[in-house]
Amino acid sequence: MLKKSFYTLLFFSLLISCKKGEVKELSQKVTSVKxxxxxELKPLLERNDGKTYVVNFWATWCAPCIKELPAFEKLNEEYAAKNVEVILVSLDFPKQVDKRLIPFINKNNLHSKVVLLNDVNEDVWIKAIDSTWSGALPATLIYNAKGRKFYEQSFDYEKLESELKTIL
Known part of the structure; x- marks a missing residue:
């Protein structure tokens, strides 16, 4: 009886959490971040495989970064079928990956690819990513075979989508 009640409760909980009759996938929890x-990251910033890449540099301690993440998640969802890939490059401290970054990814149910840039030579890689970048966050790189644009600014969804369309 208890087992049946548990499954009934689980079923109705899932049913209530679904919007407009759509079944939402249960996401697996992230347990590690590459x-x-x-x-090692550089090849991800220079691919020429027919895709368009939107690479966002962010951190869990950066309030403007956190505010704009839903725009990147929405872009990832809406443009995945249009050969666009969103990569979220975390600049969190490596010692805080398990206690801060991974819980953040799971709590916010991030579906975009998240990687950690763990390189202390920021004077080298900041300028290598874009010569105009001061190192401030958030920052975004949008590129494909047709072009490459770098932004040291925050985005809302409309502005991000508009910038993506200029390079598609």
Missing amino acids: SYTYN
Whole structure:
């Protein structure tokens, strides 16, 4: 009887959490984040495979970064079928990955690819990513075979989508 009640409760909880009759996928929890040095990350910033990449540099301690993340998640969802990939490059401190970054990813149900840039030579990689970048966050790189644009600013969804369309 207890087992049946549990499954009934689970079923109705899932049913109530669904919007407009759509079943929402239960996401698996993230347990690790791949860590890259700049030299390891560099190929992700220079791909020429027919896709358009939107690479956002952010951190959990950056309030403007957190505010704009839903725009990147929405872009990832709406443009995945249009050969666009969103990559969220975390600049969180490596010692805080388990206690801060991974819980943040799970709590906010991030679906975009999240990686950690773990390289202390910021004087080298900041300028290598874009010569105009001061190192401030948030920052975003949008690129494909047609072009490359770098932004040291925050985005809302409309502005982000508009900038993406200029390079598609």
